Amino acid sequence: MEVDSNGHGHTGGDWPNRWSHLSQVLTRKGPFSHPNFQAGPETLSLVRDMVRLCIIGAGGLGCELLKNLAYMGFRNMHVIDMDTIDVSNLNRQFLFRPNDVGKFKAEVAADFINRRIPGANVKAHNGMIQDFDEDFYRQFHVIICGLDSIVARRWINGMVLSLVTPGEDGQPPTGVIPIIDGGTEGFKGHARVILPGMTACIECTLDLYPPQVNFPLCTIAHTPRLPEHCIEYARILLWPKENPFGGEETSIDGDDPNHISWIYEKALERANHYHITGVTHRLTQGVVKRIIPAVASTNAVIAAVCAMETFKLTTSCADPLNNYMMFNDSEGIYSYAYEAEKNEKCLACSRRTQTLNFGKTKKLQDLIEYLVNQASFQMKNPGLTTNIEGKNKTLYMPNVASIEAATRHNLKKTLDELGLTSGSELVVADSTSPRPLIVKLNLED
Amino acid sequence: MLNLFSLKNEQKEQGGDGSGSGGATKGKKNSAAQLRITKDINELELPKTCRTEFPDPDDLLNFKLLISPDEGFYRGGRFTFSFKIGPNYPHEPPKTKCLTKVYHPNIDLDGNVCLNILREDWKPVLTINSIVYGLQYLFLEPNPEDPLNKEAANELQANRRLFEQNVHRTMRGGSINGVYFERCLK
Ligand SMILES: [Zn+2]
Numbered sequence: 001m002e003v004d005s006n007g008h009g010h011t012g013g014d015w016p017n018r019w020s021h022l023s024q025v026l027t028r029k030g031p032f033s034h035p036n037f038q039a040g041p042e043t044l045s046l047v048r049d050m051v052r053l054c055i056i057g058a059g060g061l062g063c064e065l066l067k068n069l070a071y072m073g074f075r076n077m078h079v080i081d082m083d084t085i086d087v088s089n090l091n092r093q094f095l096f097r098p099n100d101v102g103k104f105k106a107e108v109a110a111d112f113i114n115r116r117i118p119g120a121n122v123k124a125h126n127g128m129i130q131d132f133d134e135d136f137y138r139q140f141h142v143i144i145c146g147l148d149s150i151v152a153r154r155w156i157n158g159m160v161l162s163l164v165t166p167g168e169d170g171q172p173p174t175g176v177i178p179i180i181d182g183g184t185e186g187f188k189g190h191a192r193v194i195l196p197g198m199t200a201c202i203e204c205t206l207d208l209y210p211p212q213v214n215f216p217l218c219t220i221a222h223t224p225r226l227p228e229h230c231i232e233y234a235r236i237l238l239w240p241k242e243n244p245f246g247g248e249e250t251s252i253d254g255d256d257p258n259h260i261s262w263i264y265e266k267a268l269e270r271a272n273h274y275h276i277t278g279v280t281h282r283l284t285q286g287v288v289k290r291i292i293p294a295v296a297s298t299n300a301v302i303a304a305v306c307a308m309e310t311f312k313l314t315t316s317c318a319d320p321l322n323n324y325m326m327f328n329d330s331e332g333i334y335s336y337a338y339e340a341e342k343n344e345k346c347l348a349c350s351r352r353t354q355t356l357n358f359g360k361t362k363k364l365q366d367l368i369e370y371l372v373n374q375a376s377f378q379m380k381n382p383g384l385t386t387n388i389e390g391k392n393k394t395l396y397m398p399n400v401a402s403i404e405a406a407t408r409h410n411l412k413k414t415l416d417e418l419g420l421t422s423g424s425e426l427v428v429a430d431s432t433s434p435r436p437l438i439v440k441l442n443l444e445d
Numbered sequence: 446m447l448n449l450f451s452l453k454n455e456q457k458e459q460g461g462d463g464s465g466s467g468g469a470t471k472g473k474k475n476s477a478a479q480l481r482i483t484k485d486i487n488e489l490e491l492p493k494t495c496r497t498e499f500p501d502p503d504d505l506l507n508f509k510l511l512i513s514p515d516e517g518f519y520r521g522g523r524f525t526f527s528f529k530i531g532p533n534y535p536h537e538p539p540k541t542k543c544l545t546k547v548y549h550p551n552i553d554l555d556g557n558v559c560l561n562i563l564r565e566d567w568k569p570v571l572t573i574n575s576i577v578y579g580l581q582y583l584f585l586e587p588n589p590e591d592p593l594n595k596e597a598a599n600e601l602q603a604n605r606r607l608f609e610q611n612v613h614r615t616m617r618g619g620s621i622n623g624v625y626f627e628r629c630l631k
Binding site: 150151154155157180203206207209211212214215216217218222223236237240241347348383387391392393394396397398399401402403406407427428429431435436 | 478481489533558559565567568593
């Protein structure tokens with residue numbers, strides 16, 4: 001039994017007027033309502049009982065998101081994060097307390113919300129997003145990302161795109177799970193809504209995510225001016241040369257105090273030589289781990305926008321953001337929304353998938369000839385790769401001499417012998433198309 | 446626009462368990478980086494002075510590039526570069542090192558290469574081909590303005606003839622300023 005703030009406990013966790021703020025919006029139509037919007041109490045129960053959300057990341061944005069969404073009435077939420085709580089998180093990741101340090105973020109965050117907000121049913125997953133398969137992600141209606149990693153964003157983007165089934169004969173696609181992506185870097189942030197296959201995806205707009213700062217190597221090597229140049233000198237040029245911790249090229253671990261101290265001392269030495277000030281232990285760790293200071297207020301703004309977009313998408317009470325909002329509060333407040341455009345050459349969302357029925361005793365050579373001769377393909381010189389049990393395999397690549405020689409023997413093998421099965425996806429790259437074609441095999445006897 | 450309201454009906458049909466249809470294809474997926482590198486490699490248009498070597502043809506993320514310039518200071522030499530492509534390609538550039546010890550203003554004695562598109566000017570629209578051409582250009586037009594090997598750069602600026610002699614001496618297998626360079630003539 002939960003005890004709510006009014007002192008009366010009941011399992012539903014509801015009390016009179018608990019949802020009056022939502023009813024204002026959901027029980028009547030407004031001038032900005034979406035045509036699909038149906039005013040009435042059903043929409044509220046939709047939010048509370050039916051919608052399932054997946055929140056990726058339980059850090060600065062994730063804590064805000066979970067709190068906002070739970071107070072907005074969403075109950076069924078899963079949160080995924082592989083990280084544990086560090087003492088430096090406590091200033092802004094407000095679901096964590098000093099004695100939570102070392103515990104999993106997802107677990108502590110979920111427990112906090114479930115204890116604090118009656119009716120909330122947050123399930124924690126202490127692990128990586130890559131640990132889960134299509135069936136897991138398919139259960140959600142919206143996926144909300146509060147991530148700081150581009151790799152993770154690209155992975156989840158690829159995952160939701162693979163869940164979309166294009167509609168036939170002009171019908172809308174099915175299996176569309178929107179991604180709401182929030183991101184912050186210091187005083188800058190963005191929120192965006194991605195309808196996979198329909199609007200610009202993460203890969204379409206990879207340029208929008210700031211690349212990591214890389215200084216020219218010659219500056220680092222000969223004309224340092226900034227403390228960062230000295231740290232990069234120690235990290236990039238001295239470390240591989242001196243390999244201070246022995247073994248076979250030990251790579252730098254930003255969490256290993258010995259590694260950081262070594263880089264710090266070498267950087268300081270260099271800074272003194274060039275009369276550069278500002279190399280500190282803290283800056284060293286910041287540069288090595290590429291830490292950008294997190295600002296709690298930026299996280300709060302971006303998470304609020306993301307929660308609002310989740311609410312709009314699930315209830316249709318208003319048009320969603322179309323589709324990218326940037327925010328900057330480093331000097332005053334600047335915000336701008338625009339429609340990021342789909343990239344027609346995008347390898348992820350404009351990817352063409354085609355199912356191909358082929359005999360499993362046919363040879364790879366036959367398949368390639370089919371791709372060249374068949375009117376619907378008309379390829380010139382296709383290169384084929386695939387993935388067998390999680391391992392990449394190059395089947396044949398005619399344009400690169402060394403690979404051609406190494407894979408030529410595959411031409412004579414049957415698809416079966418090559419380890420291909422029904423459902424295997426071949427990546428077919430050919431000069432006739434800017435995008436590789438994904439061929440999904442359906443092998444027949 | 447999306448109509449999530451229809452999920453009410455969808456829920457009834459599925460008995461509320463939310464699990465959809467369609468078999469999982471776990472472990473059969475090709476990552477975005479993998480798709481992109483497959484395309485990059487398949488579309489490599491190498492100048493006749495370059496070739497690639499893939500120690501493991503199934504691993505398109507790690508390979509070597511051999512450049513044998515047919516003009517300029519480095520004519521007749523052969524220089525090997527290693528390419529390592531990370532999971533964040535093309536958001537991040539490949540890691541490239543010169544495995545052949547070379548007397549060159551923009552390549553240091555540890556094989557680090559100073560080429561803008563490998564670091565500060567990398568953009569996701571660039572490809573492996575762009576880097577190949579960039580590296581080839583370094584051998585045709587070594588740039589003393591952005592030195593990584595300062596002695597070589599100074600020499601190139603002060604006395605081109607002597608620089609050229611130094612290049613030839615090192616390519617034949619010889620020492621400059623007490624540093625030995627292994628022979629790399631073809
Ligand atoms: Zn896209």
